[in-house]
Amino acid sequence: MATTTLTKAPRGYDPAAAKPFLEQLDRVKGGLPGGGLSWLDGLRAQGRARFAELGLPTVKNESWRYTNLRTLDKLAFQPATDAGDDVRFDVLPTVRADGATGPRLVFVDGRFRAELSSTAGLPAGVELLNLADALTRKPDLVAGHLGRIAAPDDLALVALNTAFLADGPVLHVPRGVTVEETIELVFVSVGSEAQPTAFHPRGLIVAEAESRAVIVEHHVGLGSCTTLSNGVTEVFVGAGASVHHYKIQREQADAFHLSHTAAKVAGKGVYDNFILTTGAKLSRNEVRSVLDGEEGDTHVSGAYMVRGGQHVDTTTFIDHAQPCCTSREVYKGVIDDQARAVFQGKIIVRPGAQKTDGYQQNRALLLSDTAEIDAKPELEIYADDVKCSHGATVGELDDDQLFYLRARGIDKATARGLLIGAFLAEALEEIAEESVRDAFQSYVADWQNAR
C-alpha cells in the first residue's frame, strides 16, 4: 500500500474511475440537448465537477460496503450510438392484459424511440414526452424540477447521470387530474458487439396536487452485450396526489443496472414504489422517499429473484421529515446458486416528526448453501411519539413443508416452486394495482420456469 497515491477525494471513492467517463462526456457534451440553457449547463457542470471529484464509490464507502463496482473500471464503456435506433421489436413488454398499446414511452439504450411511443388515452393537460424533447421545446416544464430532489453535487452516480443528462421520460400531471390508463415506460438495453455501452436515463415525474397516476417501468435486455444503465428518476408528489410507481427489471445476463429514484411527498400525498428484479449481472436500486408534508404516505417495497452469479442491491432511505406520516416497506427475495443480495434500509424520523408510523420488513429465502444476503436495517429516530418497527429474516425452504407436499404426490420441483411462489406472494400483495400485480406474478412464474 506504500505506493498508493494520496488523493484529496473523500474516503470510499475511486476518483481515477471517473476518467474514462469524463473523456466520453467531453466527446459528446456538445451534442447534448438543451445546450446553451444556462440553468441546464450549470446543472451538468455541477454533476461533472462532483463526479470528477469522487469517481465511483468503493467498498470502503459505508453505503457500498456490499456492492463492488470495481468491475466497471475494467470495462471501457462507450456512450450509446444511434445504431440502436434500427433495432426492431416483435413485441414490447406490457402489463396490459389486452395487449393494446396504451400511453407509453420507449427508450433503447437510453435514446427515445418516437415511432414506438404513444400518448394515446391521456387526459387533456397531461404531458408525457421525452426529456430531450422537453429540453428543446419546453424547457420551462422541467427547469423548476430537474436536480431539485436528486442533487447533482451529492451522490457520485447521480452526479454522473446529471453530467450526461440528456434523455428519459417526463410526465407532468396537472392539479386534480386522474390518469386512468397505466403509463408504461419501456427501457431496452441492447448495447453493441463492439464495446460495452453506457447510458444514463433521466426521468422526471411531477404529479400536481390531487392528481393520480400509475406508472410501470419495464427494463428489459435484448441480446447479450454488456451495458450499463445508470438511471435517475425524480418524483414530485403534490399535496393529496398519489403516484403508483412500479418497476420490473429483467435485463440481459451481462447488464449492469444502477438506478436511483428520489421522491418527495407533500402533505397527504402518496408515493407507492414497487420494484421486481430478476435480471442483470449486477443491479442496485436506490429508492429515497422524503415525506415532506403532514399525513403523507409512502410504500417502498419489492421482490427479487436471483441465481447464478447475479448480485442485487436494494438500498432504501425513508425520510420522515414531517409529523403524522406513514411508511411501509416489504421486501422479499429468493437467492439461488452463488447469487448475492444486499438490503440496506434506512428510516430516519426527524425531530418533530411526531405520530410517525414506520414499518419495514425484509425477508430472504436462500435456496443454496452458497447463496448470500447481507442485510442492514437502520432506524434513526429523533422524535419521541412514533411507532417504528422493522424485522429481517433469512431462511431456507422448510423441509417439513416440502415433505408434506411431496407426501401428497407433488414432485420436488413443483413443491419447491409452490413454496417459493407462496413466499414471494406476500411481497407482491403490496402492489395495489391488480393488473400490475397479475403481470408481475407472471414474471415470477417465468423466472421459476426458466430453471
Place this chain on the structure above:
Amino acid sequence: MIEIKNLHASVDGKEILKGIDLTIRPGEVHAIMGPNGSGKSTLSYVLAGRDGYEITEGSVSFFGKDLLAMEPEERAAAGLFLAFQYPVEIPGVANTTFLKSALNAIRKQRGEPELDAMQFLKLVREKTKALSMTDEMLKRAVNVGFSGGEKKRNETLQMAVLQPKFAILDETDSGLDIDALKIVAEGVNALRSPERSMLVITHYQRLLDYIVPDHVHVLAFGKIQRSGGKELALELEKNGYAEFGVNEAA
C-alpha cells in the same frame, strides 16, 4: 398389499426400529399401539419416505414394488397416504390449490387425465360436506389458523380426495375432543373398502372404539412385541404397557 420385513431404521446413528415384520392385505385395518418413544412415528415416516432416516436392514414391498427405493411423491402416486400427526402449515398456499395440485400430480403420475377447475370443485365440495368443513376452510392457506380438529379433518379430506389404497393414520386422535374424533372417525370409516387398507397408529385405545381394527399390534422398543385381534387393544387399555417392560409413569 404391503409387506414389511425385518425393518431396521436409525436416526442420527441411533437405532429406533429394530426389526419390524408386518403384512397387511387388501381391505384390512391394522392398529399399531405403543407407548411414547416406541418407534410408532418413525415407522410412519419411514414408510412415507421422509428424509433423515437411515434404513440399515430389511425391506418393504408395496404391491410388489420396493417402497423404500421410491421418492415420497412416487409412494403417494402408488397409493400410499400418511395422515400426519402434526399437519404442516403452509402460509401462502391456498388449501384448494394444494389439494388440486396434489390430486392432479397423482393422476398425472398414474397416467390419468387431470381434472379441470370445475370437475375438481365439484369433487371437493362433495367431500368437504361429508366432513362438515366449510368452503372458507378451503380458501385459507393450508392448515394456517386451523384448530387441532380442523387440521385432522383437513387430513381426512385429503385422504377422501386422493383415494389412497393404503392409509397410515399417525396419532389421528391426538389433540381431538370426542366430537371432533367422531367426525374424523366417520370420515375414515366411510373410506373403508375391500380394496383399501389402513394402518392406525395410536397410543390410546379410544380411537379404536370408533375405527375398529381387524388386527392389533403392540410396538415397544422398536419391535412388534405381540399381535392379536381387537380385544388386544382393550387389554392394553386395562393393563397398560407394563407387561412389555414399559414404565410409563416414569
